[in-house]
Amino acid sequence: MHCRNIKQRVKTARGRTVSSVMWLQRHLNDVYVTMAAKNGYRSRASFKLLEIEEKFQILKGAENILDIGAAPGGWLQVVKEKASNAVNLVGVDLQKIQPMEGVTLIQGDFLELMQDEQFVKLCPMKLDLILSDVAFNSCGDNAIDHVRIVQFVFSALEFAISTLNPGRHFIAKLLKGGEDKDVLLLAKKHFKCARFFKPKASYKDSSELYLIALGFCGQHSS
Structure with missing residues (x-):
C-alpha cells in the first residue's frame, strides 16, 4: 500500500x-x-524485538520468559505473537502495564523485586529468555545516563546467570559508551555468543544498542 x-x-x-x-x-x-x-502494537519498540527475533531466533522453544521494563507492553505483544511454546510470560515495570491475556504483570523496581519472595514465586525458577528494554529518564548528562543503564544491565545479567536454563538467551538495551565493553566481556564468559546489535528501528542518532547473549553455558562456566 x-x-x-x-x-x-x-x-x-x-x-x-x-x-x-x-x-x-x-x-x-x-x-x-x-x-x-x-x-495494533502498543509501542514502536515492538519492531526492535521483531528484528532481533528475525535475526537471532531467540523465541524459538522458549517456554518461560521474563520481560524487564515491559511497559507499555509492545515487546510482550511480540512474544505472545511469535513464541508459540510460551507457558509462563512475566512482564515487569515501574509503570503500570495495561492487562494482557496470558501474561503475569508485576509493577515494581526490578532491582528490589529480585530480593522479594513474592516475585520469586510469580517468576519461574528457571527461565528460557530474559529481555530487558529498560530506559531511564535522561538526567541531561550522557556519561551519567550511560553508567546508570550499564549498572542496571550488569545486575540483570547477573540475575540471568543465576536463573537461565542452559542454552538459553539474554537480551538487554544499553547506551554505547566506555563501560559497555565490560558488560560484553562478562556475557562472553557465560554465553556461547555475545555481541552488540542496533536494530533499524532504533533512532540513527541514538547511542542505544542491544546486548545479544545467546546460548547460556551454565552457572559454573568461566
Missing part, C-alpha cells in the same frame, strides 16, 4: 523546550510509530 509522506508539525510549542518540540516532531513523522498503530 502506498502511503503519502506528509510531514506533520507540532501544533504548538508553547510551554515546551526546544528538545521536547524536536522529539515530538520526529515522533509524529516516525514510520515505525505509524506502523505500530496500523498493526
